[in-house]
Amino acid sequence: MATAHAHDAHGHDDHHHGPEKGIMRWIKTTNHKDLGTLYLVFAFTMFFIGGLMSLVIRAELFQPGLQFVDPEFFNSMTTLHALVMIFGGVMPAFTGLANWMVPMMIGAGDLALPRVNNWGFWILPFAFTMLLSTLFMEGGAPAGGWTMYPPLVLQTGNAFPLLIFAIHLMGISSITGAINVVVTILNMRAPGMTLLKMPLFVWTWLITAYLLIATMPVLAGAVTMLLTDKYFDTSFFTASGGGDPVMFQHIFWFFGHPEVYILILPAFGIVSTIIPTFARKRLFGYDSMVYATASIGFLSFIVWAHHMFTVGMPLAGELFFMFSTMLIAVPTGVKVFNWVATMWKGSMTFETPMLFALAFVFLFTVGGFSGLMLAITPVDFQYHDTYFVVAHFHYVLVPGAVFSILAAVYYWVPKWTGVMYSEFWGKVHFWLSAIFINVTFFPQHFLGLAGMQRRVPDYNVMFSDFNMVSTVGAFAFMAAQFIFIGNMLYCMFAKRSGQVPDRVWEGAHGLEWCVASPAPYHTFEDPPMVGADGEPVKGSHAAAAHH
Amino acid sequence: MFKSGSMARAAAFAAAALMSGAAWAEAARSQYNLPTGVTEISREVYWLHNFVLIIMCVIAVLVFGAMFYSIIAHRRSKHPKPADFHESTTVEIIWTIIPFFVLIGLAIPAAGTLIKMEDTRDAELTVKVTGFQWGWKYEYVGEDYEFVSMLAADSNKARQLDSGVDPKSVPNYLWEVTNPLVLPVGKKVRFLITAQDVIHAWWVFDLAVKKDAIPGYINEAWTKIDEPGTFRGVCAELCGRDHGFMPIVVQALPETEFKTWLAQKKGVDVASLGKAPPVAESVPVATTTDAAASPTDAAAAPVQVAAATPAAAAAKALSKDELMASGKKVYETQCAACHQATGLGLPPNFPSLVGSKVATGPAAAHITHTLNGKGLMPPFKSLSDLDIAGALTYQRNSWGNKASVVQPTDVAAARK
Amino acid sequence: MASHAPAAPNNTRYFVPDPSAWPFMLTAGLALLIVGVWSYLEDKSLGSIPLYVGGLFSAFIIFRWFRGVALESERGAYGKQVDMTYRMAMAWFIFSEVMFFAAFFGALYYARTMSVPWIGGEGAKGVANIQWPGFEASWPTNGPAALGGAFQNMSAWGLPFINTCLLLTSGITITMAHHAIKLGKRTACIAWMWATVALGVVFLYCQVIEYIHAYQELNLTLGSGVYGSTFFMLTGFHGMHVTLGTLMLFVITCRLMKGHFKPESHFGFEGVAWYWHFVDVVWVGLFIFVYIL
């Protein structure tokens, strides 16, 4: 409040040339770059917590028989691993990137609602403290899977309300974040930055934000019904009262499927930004990329029941959802083909961001193929709830979403810190990650086909070998990530600003490359005039963003 | 692969039929791919799977081929001057249309198979399958015969945390049950699948049947098994702590064998009302101990039983020791999965029997509780009077419990 | 903040607020509130203190935050662009609210057209009925187990109809108020606003009466199977939104009396009006799908 009055009091240029000092800077900041950093650091922490949980899972699955954990605790690990990775890792990481880059890419001074932006971030640490605190509660942490199907999830102990409220908080955070991005993109583009001149990262985030605003409230509604079913004797999901457990699954997946595209669309944007830079060639089929993204966004609302083929839907339903799901391959294919066409006859170099981007195109597509196989309903009856599904979604999520995040961080970190990361260690990190992610998840295809079901702490001895391989891969992959930490700490704390040029990558285009590296605390307070090439017209304000 | 497999099984079956008790030969399962299975549907599914897989590989080769060619040929050292084309409506239309047609090519056969799978009409036998935490209850509709099937004792012992037992030493680790579901070969069998507590999913690999078991609702599925044999499966929907430990075993018998099996099964219970067979022979009785060790004996078991019920051994009261002896085995195969070998159960779902009201209270209540089940606990009507009497006597006099002995006659009386 | 010199209404630079502790404090407040609710629902160890403290603290911060925004706005810190930001943000927020209600309407639809008929033995999955012999699909229903015992459903043409009229009228009165402010007729505007607030309050009063009636005479409760569940969930959440809306209307009216808002710029007012119309439309949906059909 005091601050609000302060406005009238003085002209306050003071805080303007730099941020406040100390911890208070981070708690009170309304600056998109500060918040972007906070988001990324938070996501990073969550990735590691979720990673450690996955290692508990893999360790138990190293051999048949139970060696380390009780089955109930194993299920908690599976459940929390997924929630932490999705809601704590990938989504905040993407929001962090949007915070940093969207305003810089469209020539805005900041996000449209800076205070709300701060709120959206600070909700997360509280939400996840709550969620993780359940590990220490009697009755244990939630163990019903991240899909939280009733009636099972209603057997959760003391932890139950905190699970629900943590989800509510994450929902609020995502919605506020999404509204912020939408409004920023629609309302704060610099003059000349027409919609069809926007970088694809901005476009994909626009659609992602729309998906978030449309689906997060539905998830909130679904878990609210769980809450009332458990504590206020409603019977939405109980047959004896006329409800239906399957109804929850429909509502959940109406959120859940768009959610998985929320986890991949920004990745598409990142890859569509990085490949042209290192191919030194304009993105092929920009317009079709935009339309493809839009149609993926639309289709994602009418395929949800492909997660529920075995619940016994009427035949017509099964057929409809099979066909609609298969359709998504078309726009996604357009994207893949456009990426390849962008590389075609380019002049490529392979710095770390490019390596991760290429691995993305390759491995995401592999995951896409298995996805398409899962879409074939009669065969999904065999695949469903086996490790084949686990393999599918880790291919799209880890070498998909996570690799795109790594690529983006390597790509923009010099712009953020003014320090170039170590290319050598970057490449080492890439190769170790790329190799071991396949060692981890490729064998899981075989496990699934041979009949190993998901969410089990123990298995028949015939699955021993592949599980052993998968576990080795997982530990090695996790270990490789420490190289990344080292590289990032170096960029953040090796104080050698100005060491890198404004246009860090000679092939890079766009407004963000026309401001100093590291980017000043405030950029584009006076919007630049954007020219046909999507870069500032000479003499426009953009220069002013320099020191 | 499928053909030879079937020969092997047929032969093995013939042999087994002769010296009842021997295990069926089982086709080795692929480590890498879906099972071909033993039904028309399962083979169609298998074909579809390979078909889609191959198409995916073809597309992959094309797409990745182009990509890696470009990566090699168009790297800066080889190709310093980037071209500057960046769109081509024709190309883009082509690679929008082609995938679309590929998809139609996939959709048509898929739809065909799906429609077949969903057609549960004119079945010759209906089995109601009920999942519960953590096991299955099978009910031959119209035959009024039902029984419960849980993880076999040896697997159950080995899978405990640091059990010290090496899973490799356990035959069919986690894939063995106390009582297999026995089905006739060559008949269309319809399943009515439901659940008692939470959602489960009934899945048998070789039948390509997987359907969720949803409390309060019923899902239909069907199969028509081509050849005799033992086919395994698991629960395929997270259902709590022991989701990984509620396997399924289906045993397919030629129709005649199946008929006798069923008749004898029902016979057992009818026969054993009142007059329990003498302990010595009754240990391998019907649904319990032996069958547990290897479900494949189930078919044979009744034979022994039939032999083992001379009217002579009429309602003679058994000694506590006899009951404790046979009861221990019954307990370990039927009750221990939930109430644990220690009798301490797994609260809250599975109450401890140590000093519990039921297990130390009046026998009558204890018996009806067992016969009719309660909450998560399924009814155990299908066990013989002797088995129940033994199990209860064991419960009432172990782990420091001190309560009355239960005689088969008491159980028989309670059934009326 | 981006506007160096005290900003003029038509400033070109976008308003970026100073660093602020409100968001953090609000989150802390909410977290405390949640812990309170948790302790209320599960282990009662913490008693009700966190619940009240958290609730009051959050409410207080929200008040401070909005007051701050109001002052900034009155100071003219917001230019045209910021005004547009708020319009868009509000529109998208309301859209998210629509989707929230969609979940519950979806549940109602599913129960009526699928789950209930199925367990009643009708439709593609009618076999389910053998689990519930004797149960026949009907609406309203409390399910085969008749959860919560026999009940009567709420007839549409009593209080609910009156409530419909109340809300629709309030829609008109707030529009009148809007016209008034546009024409600079502040007193008229304030009068219409009070009318709207009053209508909102009366609506809530009727809603309370209706609930008491349901619980005491009709034996219609949250526990009355899926009908009771959907009925109270939908009307209940709507009721909460009306409460919130009425509160906002009240605040806006007070601001009007303090001389806030100008004929040409008064988005605070319009935003609340939008929200009120949204609540209005949802009610019409409720009236049709929950009460009449």
Ligand code: HEA
């Ligand atoms: C980033 C997240 C992400 C993405 C992008 C996808 C993408 C897809 N997914 Fe996946 N999916 C998940 C995350 C994701 N999925 C998760 C987390 C689960 C499990 C949830 C749980 O149960 O816990 C899941 C589960 C899941 C299932 C349920 C399986 C089961 O439980 O039985 C199905 C079934 O249809 C499916 C299908 C698809 C399809 C068709 C796509 C398509 O979008 C893929 C399209 C891409 C391609 C096809 C490749 C590129 C295209 C070409 C090169 C063109 C030419 C190709 C053809 C003509 C075929 N997914």
Ligand code: HEA
């Ligand atoms: C984005 C989501 C995501 C990610 C990244 C992962 C990562 C991993 N997952 Fe998981 N997983 C899921 C989502 C994810 N998973 C989901 C949804 C399920 C289903 C749960 C359920 O059944 O309910 C699941 C389930 C699941 C299972 C099945 C459990 C079971 O069925 O019982 C297994 C088993 O091997 C597994 C393993 C792993 C492993 C070894 C990794 C490893 O890749 C982890 C290694 C560590 C990292 C990937 C972090 C490193 C990342 C960075 C360093 C980037 C930081 C960047 C910045 C922000 C700057 N996961």
Ligand code: CUA
């Ligand atoms: Cu039963 Cu999983």
Ligand SMILES: [Cu+2]
């Ligand atoms: Cu999906």
